[in-house]
Amino acid sequence: MIDSIKQLQVENSFAQLPAAFYTRLQPQALRNPRLLHANVDVARMLGLSPAALETPEFLDVVAGSAPLPGGQTLAAVYSGHQFGVWAGQLGDGRAHLLGEVISPSGPWELQLKGSGRTPYSRMGDGRAVLRSSVREYLAGEAMVGLGIPTTRALALVVSDDPVYRETVETAAIVTRVSPSFVRFGSFEHWASSPEKLRVLLDYVIDRHYPECRNADAGEPGGEHGAVLRFLQAVVVKTAQLVAHWQTVGFCHGVMNTDNMSILGLTIDYGPYGFMDGFQANHICNHSDEQGRYAWNAQPSVAHWNLYRLASSLLSLGVDAESLKAQLAHFELAFLQAYRGDMCKKLGLIQWEPADEELVDDWWALLHGQHADFTLSFRGLAGAPKDKQAFVAGFEDTAAAQAWLDRYVARLSNQSLPDQERVALMNSANPVYVLRNHLAEGAIQAAKKGDASEIETLLKLLRDPYTEQAGYEAYAAKPPEWACQLEVSCSS
Numbered sequence: 001m002i003d004s005i006k007q008l009q010v011e012n013s014f015a016q017l018p019a020a021f022y023t024r025l026q027p028q029a030l031r032n033p034r035l036l037h038a039n040v041d042v043a044r045m046l047g048l049s050p051a052a053l054e055t056p057e058f059l060d061v062v063a064g065s066a067p068l069p070g071g072q073t074l075a076a077v078y079s080g081h082q083f084g085v086w087a088g089q090l091g092d093g094r095a096h097l098l099g100e101v102i103s104p105s106g107p108w109e110l111q112l113k114g115s116g117r118t119p120y121s122r123m124g125d126g127r128a129v130l131r132s133s134v135r136e137y138l139a140g141e142a143m144v145g146l147g148i149p150t151t152r153a154l155a156l157v158v159s160d161d162p163v164y165r166e167t168v169e170t171a172a173i174v175t176r177v178s179p180s181f182v183r184f185g186s187f188e189h190w191a192s193s194p195e196k197l198r199v200l201l202d203y204v205i206d207r208h209y210p211e212c213r214n215a216d217a218g219e220p221g222g223e224h225g226a227v228l229r230f231l232q233a234v235v236v237k238t239a240q241l242v243a244h245w246q247t248v249g250f251c252h253g254v255m256n257t258d259n260m261s262i263l264g265l266t267i268d269y270g271p272y273g274f275m276d277g278f279q280a281n282h283i284c285n286h287s288d289e290q291g292r293y294a295w296n297a298q299p300s301v302a303h304w305n306l307y308r309l310a311s312s313l314l315s316l317g318v319d320a321e322s323l324k325a326q327l328a329h330f331e332l333a334f335l336q337a338y339r340g341d342m343c344k345k346l347g348l349i350q351w352e353p354a355d356e357e358l359v360d361d362w363w364a365l366l367h368g369q370h371a372d373f374t375l376s377f378r379g380l381a382g383a384p385k386d387k388q389a390f391v392a393g394f395e396d397t398a399a400a401q402a403w404l405d406r407y408v409a410r411l412s413n414q415s416l417p418d419q420e421r422v423a424l425m426n427s428a429n430p431v432y433v434l435r436n437h438l439a440e441g442a443i444q445a446a447k448k449g450d451a452s453e454i455e456t457l458l459k460l461l462r463d464p465y466t467e468q469a470g471y472e473a474y475a476a477k478p479p480e481w482a483c484q485l486e487v488s489c490s491s
């Protein structure tokens with residue numbers, strides 16, 4: 001473990017790409033920055049000791065006041081489809097890539113978000129408000145706890161600098177950590193510049209998908225074999241990611257192609273939400289008036305986004321039919337991941353064709369009664385033993401009883417000791433998820449300079465399957481006041 005951020009081994013491979021891919025520039029530091037919270041787990045992953053997080057040089061880097069020693073600070077360009085419409089050039093309008101930490105756990109890029117204007121800011125001020133920064137900071141760890149691929153956050157820095165949104169708020173910077181911040185939109189940006197596209201593709205394949213290169217000679221795809229294998233790999237990772245989102249009730253909120261990680265990670269925690277009461281067409285983003293990114297639309301949106309990625313590869317001379325053939329892997333990859341997750345959540349050893357109907361009816365039961373997503377799944381483990389208690393959780397007790405009878409019959413068709421079934425289910429159905437009102441509590445405390453709620457939530461969310469005595473309120477349905485909460489694209 002290293003006691004100073006200055007001693008980290010740092011590179012920036014992205015900065016070795018041609019200059020057209022980014023603009024080198026320094027962040028705009030916050031005035032009077034304070035480190036509200038640093039993530040000891042992520043620090044350890046980078047090789048940094050807890051002591052390193054308390055040094056002034058650490059604060060300087062994560063507040064944007066000093067460069068990461070050895071790094072080359074830059075903002076990257078990308079484009080994208082936003083809400084289904086081609087938006088043209090976007091890019092890191094409020095983010096700065098500091099460099100890449102070489103540690104035993106792998107190279108990790110460090111990126112500041114909310115660190116000031118760049119040539120890609122368009123009309124934006126380059127800032128992020130404390131509210132959305134706390135939400136981003138927490139969400140990565142919540143995902144890690146659930147075992148879902150994600151970018152993470154190392155530090156959260158606050159200041160008194162005003163930021164003007166619907167009201168006056170204050171600016172914050174989150175230091176994000178990821179193997180890469182390249183998005184589908186990074187590829188779309190070069191869709192009509194095959195030479196640049198090839199450079200980006202080679203960079204991403206070499207660093208993150210080397211297995212796509214090393215196919216046996218004579219494999220299908222000819223000279224474009226690596227491109228096709230790469231696309232297939234992204235298709236599969238993305239399908240699996242969205243399947244995992246679905247089974248924990250996560251709604252991303254802004255699945256624009258510029259918010260789709262090329263590595264299949266959850267990226268850009270803006271107006272996301274973990275559902276409380278289940279509604280299949282739940283829209284978590286108040287700005288999404290058409291419901292384009294509703295929970296039940298996420299799989300098809302991911303597929304649509306992959307089409308956009310595939311289209312951008314056409315200029316390399318790959319034929320459309322071969323690209324389409326890779327996109328066709330989506331459905332199976334999604335269903336395999338979804339069914340695998342649902343088997344665990346329902347305590348089934350393996351998926352049987354008839355389970356499709358049982359599971360669909362489970363969703364319908366939850367939807368019809370607006371039952372709490374997380375509590376309903378968690379409560380299912382004990383339902384066969386205590387039918388009364390389970391059924392009482394639903395308004396339409398007859399419907400709940402009818403479904404439960406079928407479920408119990410299904411369980412009796414497999415040989416899995418009850419104790420093992422319960423353990424399996426409890427390892428797949430979290431007690432704690434990052435409900436909006438819990439994040440809100442942490443935000444309100446953070447506004448007063450108090451990080452204790454962040455600390456509490458991190459403790460619970462990193463181990464979300466284990467009930468912790470004294471934290472019952474964090475597992476409960478949201479209180480009355482929470483129905484007023486709205487999250488939107490304003491961040």
Ligand SMILES: Nc1ncnc2c1ncn2[C@@H]1O[C@H](COP(=O)(O)OP(=O)(O)OP(=O)(O)O)[C@@H](O)[C@H]1O
Nearest residue numbers: 090091092093094095121124125126127268269270
């Ligand atoms: N306050 C802002 N100032 C400048 N640019 C902004 C601002 N807010 C958003 N943008 C830019 O608008 C585009 C879309 O924003 P979006 O909310 O998807 O991304 P983001 O939350 O800023 O960043 P990321 O996707 O890296 O998490 C991006 O190019 C982003 O950089």
Ligand SMILES: [Mg+2]
Nearest residue numbers: 258259267268
């Ligand atoms: Mg974004």
